[in-house]
Amino acid sequence: MLLSKLFIPITKDLPSDAKIKSHQLMLRTGMIRQSASGIYSWLPLGFKIMKKIELIVREEQNNIGAQEMLMPTIQSADIWKESGRYDDYGEEMLRIKDRQGREMLYGPTNEELITEIFRSSIKSYKSLPQMLYHIQWKFRDEVRPRFGVMRCREFFMKDAYSFDIDEESAKKSYNKMFYAYLKTFKRLGLEAIPMAADTGPIGGDLSHEFVILAETGESKIYTDKKIFEINLNKFQFNDTSLENMRKEFTSFYAVTDEKFNKGEFDKLVDKSNQIITKGIEVGHIFYFSDKYSKPLNCFVDSQDGNKNSVKMGSYGIGVSRLVGAIIEAKYNNDIMKWPKLISPFDIVIIPSISKNNKENLAKANKIYQDLKQQNVDALLDDVDENMSAKFKKHDLIGVPYQIIIGSKSQGDKFEFKEINGETKILSLKEIKDKIKN
Amino acid sequence: MLLSKLFIPITKDLPSDAKIKSHQLMLRTGMIRQSASGIYSWLPLGFKIMKKIELIVREEQNNIGAQEMLMPTIQSADIWKESGRYDDYGEEMLRIKDRQGREMLYGPTNEELITEIFRSSIKSYKSLPQMLYHIQWKFRDEVRPRFGVMRCREFFMKDAYSFDIDEESAKKSYNKMFYAYLKTFKRLGLEAIPMAADTGPIGGDLSHEFVILAETGESKIYTDKKIFEINLNKFQFNDTSLENMRKEFTSFYAVTDEKFNKGEFDKLVDKSNQIITKGIEVGHIFYFSDKYSKPLNCFVDSQDGNKNSVKMGSYGIGVSRLVGAIIEAKYNNDIMKWPKLISPFDIVIIPSISKNNKENLAKANKIYQDLKQQNVDALLDDVDENMSAKFKKHDLIGVPYQIIIGSKSQGDKFEFKEINGETKILSLKEIKDKIKN
Numbered sequence: 001m002l003l004s005k006l007f008i009p010i011t012k013d014l015p016s017d018a019k020i021k022s023h024q025l026m027l028r029t030g031m032i033r034q035s036a037s038g039i040y041s042w043l044p045l046g047f048k049i050m051k052k053i054e055l056i057v058r059e060e061q062n063n064i065g066a067q068e069m070l071m072p073t074i075q076s077a078d079i080w081k082e083s084g085r086y087d088d089y090g091e092e093m094l095r096i097k098d099r100q101g102r103e104m105l106y107g108p109t110n111e112e113l114i115t116e117i118f119r120s121s122i123k124s125y126k127s128l129p130q131m132l133y134h135i136q137w138k139f140r141d142e143v144r145p146r147f148g149v150m151r152c153r154e155f156f157m158k159d160a161y162s163f164d165i166d167e168e169s170a171k172k173s174y175n176k177m178f179y180a181y182l183k184t185f186k187r188l189g190l191e192a193i194p195m196a197a198d199t200g201p202i203g204g205d206l207s208h209e210f211v212i213l214a215e216t217g218e219s220k221i222y223t224d225k226k227i228f229e230i231n232l233n234k235f236q237f238n239d240t241s242l243e244n245m246r247k248e249f250t251s252f253y254a255v256t257d258e259k260f261n262k263g264e265f266d267k268l269v270d271k272s273n274q275i276i277t278k279g280i281e282v283g284h285i286f287y288f289s290d291k292y293s294k295p296l297n298c299f300v301d302s303q304d305g306n307k308n309s310v311k312m313g314s315y316g317i318g319v320s321r322l323v324g325a326i327i328e329a330k331y332n333n334d335i336m337k338w339p340k341l342i343s344p345f346d347i348v349i350i351p352s353i354s355k356n357n358k359e360n361l362a363k364a365n366k367i368y369q370d371l372k373q374q375n376v377d378a379l380l381d382d383v384d385e386n387m388s389a390k391f392k393k394h395d396l397i398g399v400p401y402q403i404i405i406g407s408k409s410q411g412d413k414f415e416f417k418e419i420n421g422e423t424k425i426l427s428l429k430e431i432k433d434k435i436k437n
Numbered sequence: 438m439l440l441s442k443l444f445i446p447i448t449k450d451l452p453s454d455a456k457i458k459s460h461q462l463m464l465r466t467g468m469i470r471q472s473a474s475g476i477y478s479w480l481p482l483g484f485k486i487m488k489k490i491e492l493i494v495r496e497e498q499n500n501i502g503a504q505e506m507l508m509p510t511i512q513s514a515d516i517w518k519e520s521g522r523y524d525d526y527g528e529e530m531l532r533i534k535d536r537q538g539r540e541m542l543y544g545p546t547n548e549e550l551i552t553e554i555f556r557s558s559i560k561s562y563k564s565l566p567q568m569l570y571h572i573q574w575k576f577r578d579e580v581r582p583r584f585g586v587m588r589c590r591e592f593f594m595k596d597a598y599s600f601d602i603d604e605e606s607a608k609k610s611y612n613k614m615f616y617a618y619l620k621t622f623k624r625l626g627l628e629a630i631p632m633a634a635d636t637g638p639i640g641g642d643l644s645h646e647f648v649i650l651a652e653t654g655e656s657k658i659y660t661d662k663k664i665f666e667i668n669l670n671k672f673q674f675n676d677t678s679l680e681n682m683r684k685e686f687t688s689f690y691a692v693t694d695e696k697f698n699k700g701e702f703d704k705l706v707d708k709s710n711q712i713i714t715k716g717i718e719v720g721h722i723f724y725f726s727d728k729y730s731k732p733l734n735c736f737v738d739s740q741d742g743n744k745n746s747v748k749m750g751s752y753g754i755g756v757s758r759l760v761g762a763i764i765e766a767k768y769n770n771d772i773m774k775w776p777k778l779i780s781p782f783d784i785v786i787i788p789s790i791s792k793n794n795k796e797n798l799a800k801a802n803k804i805y806q807d808l809k810q811q812n813v814d815a816l817l818d819d820v821d822e823n824m825s826a827k828f829k830k831h832d833l834i835g836v837p838y839q840i841i842i843g844s845k846s847q848g849d850k851f852e853f854k855e856i857n858g859e860t861k862i863l864s865l866k867e868i869k870d871k872i873k874n
Contacts, residue, residue, distance in 0.1 A: 004564075005502075006504065007504050007506070007558070007567055009557075009558035030558070033554055035509055036513040036539075041506065041507065041509060042506055043558075044569075050507075067444050069444070070479040070484050072476045074473070075472060092536075094511075106533075113472060113478070116472075137509070137510055137574070141536045153511075154510065
């Protein structure tokens with residue numbers, strides 16, 4: 001794409017409430033624009049990155065056999081009254097009356113609705129287990145929305161639900177999701193730690209949150225260096241191996257400050273392995289048995305002829321939140337570096353353009369066309385601007401590879417650099433090989 | 438996929454309000470489930486089809502240079518007050534008060550919001566023209582929601598917006614969208630007619646709706662057979678050719694009953710070319726100049742140093758509605774036939790299974806694995822059910838190709854048929870060649 005044609009409104013003016021770096025960067029590079037308090041429009045650059053994250057989340061859900069569907073954003077209050085959460089949820093739930101005066105709400109989560117769908121569809125143990133998920137906008141009416149997409153009101157989230165005949169089978173579904181989450185965050189270029197967690201308003205007795213490391217993170221975390229040495233690839237996708245996987249990951253000390261206990265930490269973790277840092281929650285999984293299926297009468301016929309309440313879990317990943325979290329983890333010293341799989345472009349071509357010399361732009365265009373033909377998604381900065389301004393801009397946009405067409409390029413050799421890395425003089429063929437690896 | 442593992446709740450019980458065939462079929466095949474009046478959950482089968490439609494809509498928008506972004510579902514009432522539509526919209530607009538008592542609404546369309554985004558981002562004629570689009574859920578609080586996804590309250594829609602410096606340029610953008618719409622509907626296997634239309638609450642003086650032919654359509658249409666003989670491929674993607682394209686398409690008589698005039702019809706259309714049938718609106722495009730940019734102060738610096746109001750158009754396709762419309766057009770005599778590009782599966786394998794004979798299932802499994810390896814998305818009906826029930830079910834699900842594994846299959850030859858077509862005995866290789874064409 002040609003930068004001059006793209007709708008990427010770069011700005012230097014930041015509102016005073018943009019206090020954290022992801023919020024600042026997303027506004028500066030025109031990734032998002034605030035439409036109302038805690039409500040954002042995703043402009044093309046931000047949208048493209050979020051879509052790439054969504055795709056990876058989706059693939060890893062499909063890989064463990066979860067089926068995609070889509071629940072609506074607006075729900076009837078009735079099922080929330082059945083579960084008893086209508087009152088519990090308080091003012092964070094956006095309550096709505098439609099033109100007929102019916103009580104509706106903008107779904108903050110979907111345990112009730114999915115249980116209602118399931119109970120009316122599945123009648124026999126033979127159809128279990130099942131895992132369903134959707135990726136949909138949700139709304140929580142935060143009293144004080146802040147930190148950009150990190151704590152906003154309308155947010156994009158993947159939520160999955162598992163349905164099993166008994167607890168033993170339900171734990172297997174839980175392990176599959178545990179695995180999918182570790183794979184997802186790994187592909188996103190993140191170091192994620194699963195941590196035993198409180199279950200909060202979702203409920204249940206087994207729960208893990210997935211926290212990624214970021215120096216600016218919202219919560220302090222205490223863990224064991226050895227948790228990062230576990231090789232995820234050694235586990236196979238079968239029940240025994242996945243049970244071992246969860247056991248191994250959860251055998252290491254890993255807590256946020258709420259649960260931190262210094263004595264325990266020193267006892268369980270060798271001094272030299274102690275890691276104290278900060279993190280951001282990006283996923284949360286729950287097993288809550290029949291907390292919803294019982295009040296909502298979601299039963300199936302079991303093999304022995306009885307009616308069993310379905311055993312359920314739910315599994316969330318904040319997709320829009322991840323965009324901010326990844327920036328918090330990867331943006332340092334005014335340089336952003338998007339993990340390759342979710343970078344908005346594969347490479348950016350930056351020609352030095354002057355009034356009297358359009359030769360560099362012509363050269364850049366030729367390279368651009370060449371890369372395009374080979375399905376490399378290149379960005380060509382054809383804007384008439386001085387090079388130092390361009391470099392600063394691309395440090396923020398964060399495309400991981402750059403081809404610089406200026407004084408140092410000669411014949412078919414060009415200046416190439418990995419963002420924040422060293423410059424090399426390479427041929428186009430060498431550059432292509434580099435970005436394909 | 439194995440049918441026994443999929444969440445496709447087939448049902449025979451239809452609610453009494455399911456009066457049109459798309460509504461009936463979608464409920465019977467478990468494509469959707471009503472969650473509240475006029476609000477549906479999309480179950481895996483329906484979701485998969487809708488996603489395929491969304492993808493084609495997206496590709497054709499990208500092909501004409503429109504950039505994808507995403508506006509939120511919840512908007513502030515303020516910008517609607519600026520444009521003057523807050524009062525005009527009436528009760529169809531879902532109005533919401535948040536916890537702070539601020540007036541919000543669930544966007545029924547996005548002219549105001551996109552204008553607000555544009556005015557704060559683009560300052561100069563040099564950045565024009567631009568086309569932006571998003572595919573997002575919208576809400577219109579219909580007084581009497583009915584006909585399933587055809588007239589529901591929460592619906593999925595692609596809406597695009599064009600921004601130009603003057604009317605001449607704006608008409609070029611309009612023509613590009615006109616072209617994208619014809620291409621989109623053609624790829625979806627539909628015959629769509631562009632018709633001069635009233636502009637309604639969107640406003641403006643130039644507007645076309647795109648209507649597809651369906652015997653059960655909501656509006657009667659009168660047109661000229663010759664409009665279907667125009668070859669879209671003869672037009673190139675340049676301004677002159679696209680202007681000729683729009684002229685040619687709009688040179689033929691094509692109106693709904695509102696605008697029908699018998700005298701005119703007889704005068705302009707040769708008796709033998711007159712077509713009187715029914716149709717369903719699936720898209721609507723508008724050019725409305727500065728109807729929104731003026732009250733919302735969306736101006737750019739023009740080349741001569743003045744401030745010009747931006748000239749805008751908007752362009753909608755009902756993505757969720759298309760699922761229903763395609764069924765209305767393609768479902769006849771209890772047989773559905775999905776156009777190949779949006780079929781939920783490429784092919785279905787239907788083995789005859791009996792208690793004492795699992796040989797056919799084993800054979801079917803082998804074929805399934807073989808097709809899977811070659812990236813053919815096959816559905817294997819591994820459910821233990823008699824063949825006539827299976828055939829009826831697959832007539833409804835509508836996968837266009839079937840491999841039947843029963844008495845007629847011998848060695849490596851199998852019964853193959855195109856849905857509602859004749860049975861042939863073919864080898865697997867011949868079958869693969871067939872579905873790849």
